[in-house]
Amino acid sequence: MTVETENGDLIGQQGERKSLNTPALVLDKAAMERNIARMAAFAADKGLALRPHAKTHKSIDIARLQLNAGARGICCAKLGEAEALAAAGTVPSILITSPVVSAPAIARLASLHEEIEEVMVVVDHPENVRALAAAFAADKPLDVLIDIDPGIHRTGVASPDAAVALAREIAAHPSLCLRGVQFYCGLHQHIQSYAERRAAIVERTGYLRGIVDQLTETGFAPDIISGGGTGTHEIDAELGLFTELQVGSYVFMDNEYGECELFGDAENFEAALFVDARIVSCNTPGMATVDAGFKALSTDGGKPVVTAGAPDGSAFIFMGDEHGGLVAADHAFEHGAAVTLQVPHCDPTVNLHDAYHVVDGDTLIDIWPVTARGRSR
Incomplete structure (x- = not known):
């Protein structure tokens, strides 16, 4: 789904990535497609449904690639995301x-x-259950999953009882249908x-298994046990309790996951998401300023890694809303040069770009x- 931007005239011009109007969110399509295929093959081999989390990419184009590779559906963190992708x-x-x-949201x-x-949709409180039940009808009930708190006390029921x-x-409500549980x-x-x-x-997982057993013993055996993530999917599959995986960041691989030993004996997924920036000032020896700062890169996952356009080992520092700094001792930076940054945390970085x-x-x-x-509400 092509959209028009100030960079549209560069499409198809060989080697013209260097001419992008920056900062620009850049996606290496081939690397992403290999990541998608690898995760799809993994889930199929393990007999698990794949429900990738679209909060990572927020893109109908990427969702289609995941669905075409065999995903049963997608996850959305918020109703607004679901509305936008469905539309x-x-x-x-x-x-x-x-x-x-x-x-209004209901x-x-x-x-x-x-x-x-x-x-x-997930539920974790009886008041929410009753409010949802009042808005739906028994002839087309709403499917719900019980959200289970894994111990961080963000959302989810807090005990087996x-x-x-x-x-x-x-x-007790014919307008609702209990499908299973969520445990994320x-x-x-990121351990x-x-x-x-x-x-x-x-x-x-032992804690979750106890809840599933108690639900089953009381007549509420879950058909769907949904959860897991990029960092734990191999372990989750090995333990054999989940029926579907909510993996998200595997499509892009940001710095946070890049620093993790995701597999016991295999290479990590490939980095596929970057922000391209440009050197706009380089008057101090060993330093340069690029046009990507807080407004172009999420800061909650640390600093971006410089992957091209500067010497190996160049350090990035945030220098405000619009700017970042590159530091490489004794290096003479080139004014106007393009620089590629691997993003620290993909989900919120994507949300900064159109x-x-x-x-x-x-x-x-x-x-x-x-x-x-x-679309955060």
Whole structure:
């Protein structure tokens, strides 16, 4: 889905990536497609459904590639993301992984429920269950999953007994259909050591297994056990409890995941997402200023890594909203030179940009919209 931007006239011009008006969000299509194919093959081999998390890319173009590779549907963190992606193209199934609570949002959810083949939402409180039940009808019930707190106290029921109580509340409403549970260990995804991450997930999966057993014993056996992530998907598959994986960042591989030992005996996924910037000032020896700062790069995952356009080992420093600095002792930077930065944290970085500049090597081949940019409610 090509969109017009000031860089549109560069599409198809060999080697003209260097001429992009910067800062520009850049996507290496071939690397991303290899990541998509690798994860799809992994899920198929393990007999798991794949439900990639679109909060990472917020793109109907990338969602289509994932669906075409075999994904059963997508996840969206917020209702607004789900609406934007559903409106932009055919998505057969969407799971909204955060509770939908306000009256206006529930009304919007009801409209979305009429528009696509399958929409599911998580719940973690009886008041929310009752509010949702009042907005839907028994002849077309809303599918819900019980969100289970993995221990970070962000969302989710806080105990096995609370999960069973919520299941009973859902069962009391014909306009709702309990499909299963969600369990996402977000804090565990970036434990750098594979062995340490595995030990933590084994412990948490034991806790989840106890909840699933208690739900099953009380007549609420879950059909869907959804969760996992890029950092734990191999371990999750090995432990054999999840029925579907909510992996997201594997499509891009940001610095946070790049620093992790994702696999016990395999290479990480490939880096596919970058911000291209340009040197706009270089009057101090060993330093240069680029046109990418806080407004172009998320800061919550550390600093970007310089991958091209500056000497190996060049350090990046944030220098304000519009600018970043490059430091390389004794190097004479070239004024106006293009610089490529691997992003620190992909999800919020993507949300700072309107479009992906899709490249094949050094050639711009397309420009895709960030379909659900800013759809945070």
